[in-house]
Amino acid sequence: MYVQRCAWVLKKAWLDYRKKQIDRANAAVSFSSIENYSISFRNHFNSFYKKFPKYVGRVFDWKNLDRLARIKYIEKLVPYVLKFGKITRDVTVKFPGSYHGALASTNGREMSFYDKLLDSDDHDEIIESIAHESQHVYQIRNTETALTPDIVAASTQNYIQPHENMEYYLKNPIEIEAFKTGRKVGRRFTDALRQKYGFDRGRAG
Ligand SMILES: [Zn+2]
Numbered sequence: 137m138y139v140q141r142c143a144w145v146l147k148k149a150w151l152d153y154r155k156k157q158i159d160r161a162n163a164a165v166s167f168s169s170i171e172n173y174s175i176s177f178r179n180h181f182n183s184f185y186k187k188f189p190k191y192v193g194r195v196f197d198w199k200n201l202d203r204l205a206r207i208k209y210i211e212k213l214v215p216y217v218l219k220f221g222k223i224t225r226d227v228t229v230k231f232p233g234s235y236h237g238a239l240a241s242t243n244g245r246e247m248s249f250y251d252k253l254l255d256s257d258d259h260d261e262i263i264e265s266i267a268h269e270s271q272h273v274y275q276i277r278n279t280e281t282a283l284t285p286d287i288v289a290a291s292t293q294n295y296i297q298p299h300e301n302m303e304y305y306l307k308n309p310i311e312i313e314a315f316k317t318g319r320k321v322g323r324r325f326t327d328a329l330r331q332k333y334g335f336d337r338g339r340a341g
Pocket residue numbers: 268272310311314
């Protein structure tokens with residue numbers, strides 16, 4: 137009886153282990169296919185998993201978090217999204233209230249997350265916004281994005297805010313790049329959380 141039980145426990149442990157390995161391999165493959173990204177996510181992926189605390193992945197609770205808990209969650213999450221993209225700059229995170237209906241913005245190494253984002257119940261939107269803003273920090277370094285230093289400089293000098301003119305804002309090269317790559321990185325990040333913590337696809341609460 138005891139031996140049988142041991143065998144059952146060992147078999148289950150082995151199956152769990154194998155399943156985890158397959159999940160990790162699949163996730164690593166999907167990460168490596170990001171366009172315009174010459175960074176190897178594959179190596180980074182495993183270290184990210186080891187360091188990412190379990191409670192940060194408990195996104196089911198997002199809807200039930202109050203304002204202060206949401207702020208703390210975003211503060212904790214930002215360094216992981218930055219590390220995920222191998223962005224080594226130190227970033228200051230601020231929560232300055234509202235700004236013309238914007239979700240978030242980045243000025244140099246300072247990221248601001250506004251009330252509109254804190255009030256959103258859409259967890260995917262939180263992740264994508266952080267990934268988008270991380271991309272702006274990365275663009276300043278601009279060694280490995282598709283943008284050249286001249287384009288980044290011109291885009292920054294001629295920057296038009298979304299509330300000034302949404303059409304021109306969306307045509308700004310640094311925004312085109314941040315939306316494109318930020319969405320991809322954000323979605324892959326969310327998928328990684330889903331695989332790791334086993335919650336359902338679709339909009340997490
Ligand atoms: Zn942007």
